[in-house]
Amino acid sequence: MDRLLTPLLVATLLGGCGGLPPDARVSSKTPLTAYQHPQEPADPAPDPAPGATLIRHATIMTAAGALHSPGYLLLKEGRIADVGSGEGPAPDEHTAVVDGTGMFVTPGLIDTHSHMGVYASPGVRAHSDGNEMVNPTTPQVWAEHSFWPQDPNLWRATTGGITTIQVLPGSGNLIGGRSFIAKLRPQVSARLMRFPGAPQGLKIACGENPKHFYGNKGGPKTRMGNIAGFRKAFQSAHAYRRKVQEYERDLNHWRSAQETNKDKAGDPPPPVSRDLGLETLVKVLEGEILVHNHCYRADEMHIMLDLAKEFGFKIRSFHHALEAYKLADRLAQEEVSSSTWADWWGFKMEAFDGIPQNAALLTHAGARAIIHSDSATEIRQLNQEAAKAQAAGRKIGIELDDNQVLRWITANPAWALGVEQHTGTLEKGKLADVVIWNRHPFSVYALANTVFIDGHIVYERSLPPALSDFEIGLGFDEVTP
Amino acid sequence: MSPFLASLVLLGSTWAVENVQIQVGDGSSIPNGTVVVHGGVITVVGTNIKLSPKTHRIDGTGKILTPGFIETQSQLGLTEISAVADTNDHSDNQDSISPAFRAGEGFNPLSVRIPINRLEGVTGALITPKGGIISGTGSYVELSGDLSSRPDTTRPTAMSGSIDARANRAAGGSRGGLWLKLRQLFEDARFYARNKSAIDRGESRPLLHHPTQLRAMLPVLQGQIPLMLNVHRASDILSALEFARQEKIRLIISGATEAWIVAKALAASQTPVILRPSKQQPWGFEALAARDDLASRLHQAGVTLVISAGGWGQNARRIRQEAGIAVARGLPWASALQAITHTPAAILGLQAEVGSIAVGKVANLVLWTGDPLELQSQVSQLWIQGQPQPLDDRQLQLARRYHPSAAP
Numbered sequence: 001m002d003r004l005l006t007p008l009l010v011a012t013l014l015g016g017c018g019g020l021p022p023d024a025r026v027s028s029k030t031p032l033t034a035y036q037h038p039q040e041p042a043d044p045a046p047d048p049a050p051g052a053t054l055i056r057h058a059t060i061m062t063a064a065g066a067l068h069s070p071g072y073l074l075l076k077e078g079r080i081a082d083v084g085s086g087e088g089p090a091p092d093e094h095t096a097v098v099d100g101t102g103m104f105v106t107p108g109l110i111d112t113h114s115h116m117g118v119y120a121s122p123g124v125r126a127h128s129d130g131n132e133m134v135n136p137t138t139p140q141v142w143a144e145h146s147f148w149p150q151d152p153n154l155w156r157a158t159t160g161g162i163t164t165i166q167v168l169p170g171s172g173n174l175i176g177g178r179s180f181i182a183k184l185r186p187q188v189s190a191r192l193m194r195f196p197g198a199p200q201g202l203k204i205a206c207g208e209n210p211k212h213f214y215g216n217k218g219g220p221k222t223r224m225g226n227i228a229g230f231r232k233a234f235q236s237a238h239a240y241r242r243k244v245q246e247y248e249r250d251l252n253h254w255r256s257a258q259e260t261n262k263d264k265a266g267d268p269p270p271p272v273s274r275d276l277g278l279e280t281l282v283k284v285l286e287g288e289i290l291v292h293n294h295c296y297r298a299d300e301m302h303i304m305l306d307l308a309k310e311f312g313f314k315i316r317s318f319h320h321a322l323e324a325y326k327l328a329d330r331l332a333q334e335e336v337s338s339s340t341w342a343d344w345w346g347f348k349m350e351a352f353d354g355i356p357q358n359a360a361l362l363t364h365a366g367a368r369a370i371i372h373s374d375s376a377t378e379i380r381q382l383n384q385e386a387a388k389a390q391a392a393g394r395k396i397g398i399e400l401d402d403n404q405v406l407r408w409i410t411a412n413p414a415w416a417l418g419v420e421q422h423t424g425t426l427e428k429g430k431l432a433d434v435v436i437w438n439r440h441p442f443s444v445y446a447l448a449n450t451v452f453i454d455g456h457i458v459y460e461r462s463l464p465p466a467l468s469d470f471e472i473g474l475g476f477d478e479v480t481p
Numbered sequence: 482m483s484p485f486l487a488s489l490v491l492l493g494s495t496w497a498v499e500n501v502q503i504q505v506g507d508g509s510s511i512p513n514g515t516v517v518v519h520g521g522v523i524t525v526v527g528t529n530i531k532l533s534p535k536t537h538r539i540d541g542t543g544k545i546l547t548p549g550f551i552e553t554q555s556q557l558g559l560t561e562i563s564a565v566a567d568t569n570d571h572s573d574n575q576d577s578i579s580p581a582f583r584a585g586e587g588f589n590p591l592s593v594r595i596p597i598n599r600l601e602g603v604t605g606a607l608i609t610p611k612g613g614i615i616s617g618t619g620s621y622v623e624l625s626g627d628l629s630s631r632p633d634t635t636r637p638t639a640m641s642g643s644i645d646a647r648a649n650r651a652a653g654g655s656r657g658g659l660w661l662k663l664r665q666l667f668e669d670a671r672f673y674a675r676n677k678s679a680i681d682r683g684e685s686r687p688l689l690h691h692p693t694q695l696r697a698m699l700p701v702l703q704g705q706i707p708l709m710l711n712v713h714r715a716s717d718i719l720s721a722l723e724f725a726r727q728e729k730i731r732l733i734i735s736g737a738t739e740a741w742i743v744a745k746a747l748a749a750s751q752t753p754v755i756l757r758p759s760k761q762q763p764w765g766f767e768a769l770a771a772r773d774d775l776a777s778r779l780h781q782a783g784v785t786l787v788i789s790a791g792g793w794g795q796n797a798r799r800i801r802q803e804a805g806i807a808v809a810r811g812l813p814w815a816s817a818l819q820a821i822t823h824t825p826a827a828i829l830g831l832q833a834e835v836g837s838i839a840v841g842k843v844a845n846l847v848l849w850t851g852d853p854l855e856l857q858s859q860v861s862q863l864w865i866q867g868q869p870q871p872l873d874d875r876q877l878q879l880a881r882r883y884h885p886s887a888a889p
Contacts, residue, residue: 121762121763121764121765122763122764122765122766122768122769123764123765124765124766152762152763153762156762159773208564325880325883326883328883343796343798343799344796345795345876346561346562346563346594346795347562347563347564347795348562348563348564348565349562349564349565351562352562353879354876355876355877355879355880356876356880357876357877357880357884361880361883361884364884376762376764377759377760377762378759380759381759381806384802384806384856387856387857388802388856390857391856391857391859394857394859395859395877395880396877396880396881396884397884397886398884442856442857443855443856444802444805444806444808444809444854444855444856445805445808445809445855446809447809471763471769474769474770476742476769476770479715479742479770
């Protein structure tokens, strides 16, 4: 209020004393109040589906160890109210009942690595919003601000049972920007799709991509240039945090002084000049933003783990991580997850040692493995990719049960995104993010029949899909082949 | 050297797989049968076969025998690491119209990618160039990993080209510009065919293309080899069909995202279609009408269908997953298997030698632990030209290095 008055007051003083009562004319040395940063908009309000749905006589794969066959799953007000073996509770007349005979039920699938919306279809230059490649270090940008909710690939992902995605900036930059955790219910804005309560992530990238793009543009040009870039950025974050701490100390002094003698306290200390990028990195240091590190080679993963230790933060998940099997023990010990593929390899030097046994070897060593897609087509068959990785492990004698494998695409990615207390398993109290499959989800022939998000049906195979605005009226339904 | 001659060199080796479910590849199957191979060639296929005591017998109880898969859009052996330009030999890189470019000349049978893909049942591939309007010729090769599998590039299998968005850009940015260039090429090629001696004497009108290039077009003009065009948009597919009819050439369409719209025309002209079932999404303006059920719609309309894993060929091994996805989206199982075995051989004119389990054909066979399209099934044994292939590759060796207690 005082800040608004000040220019008005100056104008009044300059323009003559008209309009203001005498006691409103305060000294031109009116002390300011403490500075507050503008606050970002809030998370969307939770919007659970009203009512109840009982799925029964199905095989319930909880991804939390328990398998109920036959079993039941009760959804109520957008959450899992009950789950177990046998017939289940008798439904009341308000409960929708799904006869799941022959069907399989899993938690909604979660993809930690998507560029849907930021590299939307159709893939034209106007939609190329995933890499702010004007500088190798851009922690200030947010993938959420590039996200186009009308990307026709979004609803297609739900046909594969996907309920939550992490949308990442690309890997062109060393530090690409904040990631966006979204639930795949169609909305008009990105913010409305945001997963309520989810922390944001930060995308960083090692290896060939940054040095390839910036080699002739001032660097980094080498892997050592990459690492120097990271260290410089995080050192700046430390310095910024220190400045903020000094400011907060000074602010507290000023507040105590205010309580003692308001008139003598004077102005609060000037705020630190706000740096949106360093602010993001400080949140990483504080553990509020989770780090997702595109990194292929084992030696580089070691360097990044050491670097994280040096600067006092943790890497939540390596991405692609094709050589993670080479340091599985350290990843297990330091609780760093690996988001990888079943069988992509060989497209770059750093991808040459990719093997289909990666996820199995990680799991065998006690590390958290995740199957991700990094593809708008492959996201629709994440269940199949997990199945392939399971079969690959079997080839070298690593037998993993279905529960462990299902966790690669449910509970483990939920943990990597910091939402494991909300979703990722079929347990009482968690969100009703659920998929009903027409057969075992690890079969190449499996199709999702029904997909729930917060208890809402977002995909029902027997019905026409909810097209994005872009696809409305294109006229192909009326084309007579 | 013909890819099939090597098998005839083997002497005296006769072996058989018995008590096995034989999936012939042409849509038919034998629930419990025997296949006998001699000298690398299939000599017997049937039931209740009495085998000579000298025949080496392999028990296929509980297993399934299929022909080896054939990938028709492959750069296996043409690229080692796609991001490393020096290892890429799939394109002229100089000229978007280069019919005389022979992908086979860059083919490396010792590529590390070959065992990796062979391990999942791929025994043959059409090695094609890519990236141009007319990219050049490709050759069918067997994936034995042997230097003898280098193709005879003077007898190519198919000519590759594209009239998709990328080709449009290469032609200056418009479809009209693209067709103009193609008409010029064909006119020049026909002119060359009629006036070869005059041209050699220097007594002809100027040509837009070098005689070497025009000479390479003759097998296409004469209908000896098909022209494989990568194209997606429905109207562009119709343009291609009209062009093929006017020029009287054999046409194969690859990509074909919007082909369901013009399925009748494709069936009526008997133009085969090569597609990748998992990639049917509106990724560009030429693919807006993408449909998941493309394969089954084309099949229902009577279109000759081939399924491909597409891409750079480092993952031709995904071809069986692609076939499985087509089945999930409505294509009959037997048709899906046919689309990765018999039909690819047939559209390339190779059906007499490969693509199905039939007497007289080369023994490119795969013995599976279960349904070959299912993700849990594994290759139990694999033969190319009757020779058993090692079931090991670099990736398994790396896996074992980091998992010492793994089974060998």
